[in-house]
Amino acid sequence: MNWWQEAITAAKKNDPAVKSGLEVVLTYPGVHALFFHKFSHFLYRHRRFLLARIHSQIWRCLTGIEIHPGAKIAPGVFIDHGMGVVIGETAEIERDVVLFHGVTLGGTGKDTGKRHPTVRQGAFISANVQILGPVEIGEKAKIGAGAVVLKNVPAETTAVGVPAKVVRIKGKKVQHD
Amino acid sequence: MNWWQEAITAAKKNDPAVKSGLEVVLTYPGVHALFFHKFSHFLYRHRRFLLARIHSQIWRCLTGIEIHPGAKIAPGVFIDHGMGVVIGETAEIERDVVLFHGVTLGGTGKDTGKRHPTVRQGAFISANVQILGPVEIGEKAKIGAGAVVLKNVPAETTAVGVPAKVVRIKGKKVQHD
Amino acid sequence: MNWWQEAITAAKKNDPAVKSGLEVVLTYPGVHALFFHKFSHFLYRHRRFLLARIHSQIWRCLTGIEIHPGAKIAPGVFIDHGMGVVIGETAEIERDVVLFHGVTLGGTGKDTGKRHPTVRQGAFISANVQILGPVEIGEKAKIGAGAVVLKNVPAETTAVGVPAKVVRIKGKKVQHD
Numbered sequence: 001m002n003w004w005q006e007a008i009t010a011a012k013k014n015d016p017a018v019k020s021g022l023e024v025v026l027t028y029p030g031v032h033a034l035f036f037h038k039f040s041h042f043l044y045r046h047r048r049f050l051l052a053r054i055h056s057q058i059w060r061c062l063t064g065i066e067i068h069p070g071a072k073i074a075p076g077v078f079i080d081h082g083m084g085v086v087i088g089e090t091a092e093i094e095r096d097v098v099l100f101h102g103v104t105l106g107g108t109g110k111d112t113g114k115r116h117p118t119v120r121q122g123a124f125i126s127a128n129v130q131i132l133g134p135v136e137i138g139e140k141a142k143i144g145a146g147a148v149v150l151k152n153v154p155a156e157t158t159a160v161g162v163p164a165k166v167v168r169i170k171g172k173k174v175q176h177d
Numbered sequence: 178m179n180w181w182q183e184a185i186t187a188a189k190k191n192d193p194a195v196k197s198g199l200e201v202v203l204t205y206p207g208v209h210a211l212f213f214h215k216f217s218h219f220l221y222r223h224r225r226f227l228l229a230r231i232h233s234q235i236w237r238c239l240t241g242i243e244i245h246p247g248a249k250i251a252p253g254v255f256i257d258h259g260m261g262v263v264i265g266e267t268a269e270i271e272r273d274v275v276l277f278h279g280v281t282l283g284g285t286g287k288d289t290g291k292r293h294p295t296v297r298q299g300a301f302i303s304a305n306v307q308i309l310g311p312v313e314i315g316e317k318a319k320i321g322a323g324a325v326v327l328k329n330v331p332a333e334t335t336a337v338g339v340p341a342k343v344v345r346i347k348g349k350k351v352q353h354d
Numbered sequence: 355m356n357w358w359q360e361a362i363t364a365a366k367k368n369d370p371a372v373k374s375g376l377e378v379v380l381t382y383p384g385v386h387a388l389f390f391h392k393f394s395h396f397l398y399r400h401r402r403f404l405l406a407r408i409h410s411q412i413w414r415c416l417t418g419i420e421i422h423p424g425a426k427i428a429p430g431v432f433i434d435h436g437m438g439v440v441i442g443e444t445a446e447i448e449r450d451v452v453l454f455h456g457v458t459l460g461g462t463g464k465d466t467g468k469r470h471p472t473v474r475q476g477a478f479i480s481a482n483v484q485i486l487g488p489v490e491i492g493e494k495a496k497i498g499a500g501a502v503v504l505k506n507v508p509a510e511t512t513a514v515g516v517p518a519k520v521v522r523i524k525g526k527k528v529q530h531d
Contacts, residue, residue: 016289017245017247019227019230020226022227023227026227026234027230027234029237029238063238064237064238064241083260083263100283101243126309127281127307128281128305144325145281146305160339160340
């Protein structure tokens with residue numbers, strides 16, 4: 001599959017409101033942002049930092065999604081709605097990850113070098129989740145809406161709340177005291 | 178009253194910063210979005226789904242508010258500020274509801290058919306509230322800023338927190354253990 | 355230092371991703387919004403309320419940041435990313451304050467006159483924080499991501515959560531029962 005086919009497949013799989021592939025191509029700001037980011041990231045890798053930022057800020061204005069040109073994002077990632085998403089310079093997102101609007105993959109200001117999260121394959125990040133620092137969100141982990149995540153979240157667990165706590169492991173409820 | 182008069186009345190009633198009706202008509206993105214939505218919804222009802230989405234995504238870009246063309250919204254609803262608001266395809270909003278910026282009336286991905294909230298007359302949804310699933314927010318209910326609502330909220334109650342809990346019934350505080 | 359020099363200094367101090375002063379001037383929407391706000395506020399002080407609002411809504415569309423023309427903001431304030439920031443008419447922000455995207459300095463609807471927060475020098479307000487009402491955020495206070503603040507936060511304390519509680523005083527952890 002090429003990049004666009006993967007984008008359409010991801011949108012259809014995750015959004016029951018999709019009516020056609022053409023609709024995804026023409027009207028999904030999250031798909032547009034990720035497509036534009038490919039070129040911003042190309043400029044960044046060739047050390048055209050200023051040009052890369054100018055490019056990314058132009059499509060930020062059109063899509064409401066701010067992805068730093070340095071972020072590494074695999075094909076098949078789906079950003080739904082997307083307004084207010086902020087993804088930092090050293091963030092990494094693997095295949096089949098779903099992100100909703102208002103999600104931050106940001107820094108805490110305490111780290112140098114790798115300062116932003118890594119989100120592993122198939123993780124699901126609900127609306128308005130703030131993930132801060134060089135933490136890891138494991139494969140197929142789920143983060144509930146509005147959660148604030150400051151620590152690693154293991155694979156196949158569900159974390160919710162402010163600050164986020166694990167409430168399910170492989171679908172089974174966890175007791176907290 | 179026509180649609181615009183109701184919109185101005187709702188804005189004046191809910192926002193102490195309003196200086197004139199002309200100001201509301203010219204500078205309130207929430208009012209613009211709801212006006213444009215009337216036409217997106219018209220296209221949707223006539224099954225021009227793609228055209229409806231293209232139309233709604235153009236004014237999303239101008240207003241920062243994303244309302245799916247399928248959503249049913251009564252006159253006299255007021256969206257204040259509005260940046261980041263996301264309203265899903267099967268959401269319904271009754272008269273005199275007030276919504277602030279960052280509010281989501283979204284889905285959980287677990288439902289089919291009716292997947293998004295119903296917000297009853299006069300409910301007040303504060304900034305950044307996430308309401309997910311086909312839940313009902315009762316008449317004159319109030320939801321506090323930043324709350325995450327996954328269950329029905331009865332009429333005339335106040336719910337706050339992540340996840341949201343009822344803290345007042347008809348203005349009287351509720352004790353939680 | 356002139357206004358732009360202070361803006362560049364504040365950005366470099368607070369964002370490790372900054373590559374050059376030119377990058378800040380050309381590509382930081384928070385810097386653009388604060389620069390445009392100077393003119394909106396000038397119009398407001400000369401009682402050109404409608405013109406001031408039209409001006410502010412045009413650059414809201416470009417930056418994703420909504421600052422009411424009446425808000426009083428000192429030089430050297432830094433808004434990072436900025437999408438979804440809403441700052442109310444009677445809000446005041448002192449020097450060296452840092453605000454992230456999604457922050458609200460809003461009203462509760464219960465007050466008249468001074469209805470919005472005052473943020474004292476050097477305070478740090480993380481992403482998606484909602485501060486509502488005429489409360490005061492003290493000098494060098496820190497508010498954690500996603501917090502909802504409805505009361506004063508004293509100087510040099512850290513507050514987090516929904517609703518926000520003080521968890522550190524001058525860097526030292528506080529015990530809650």
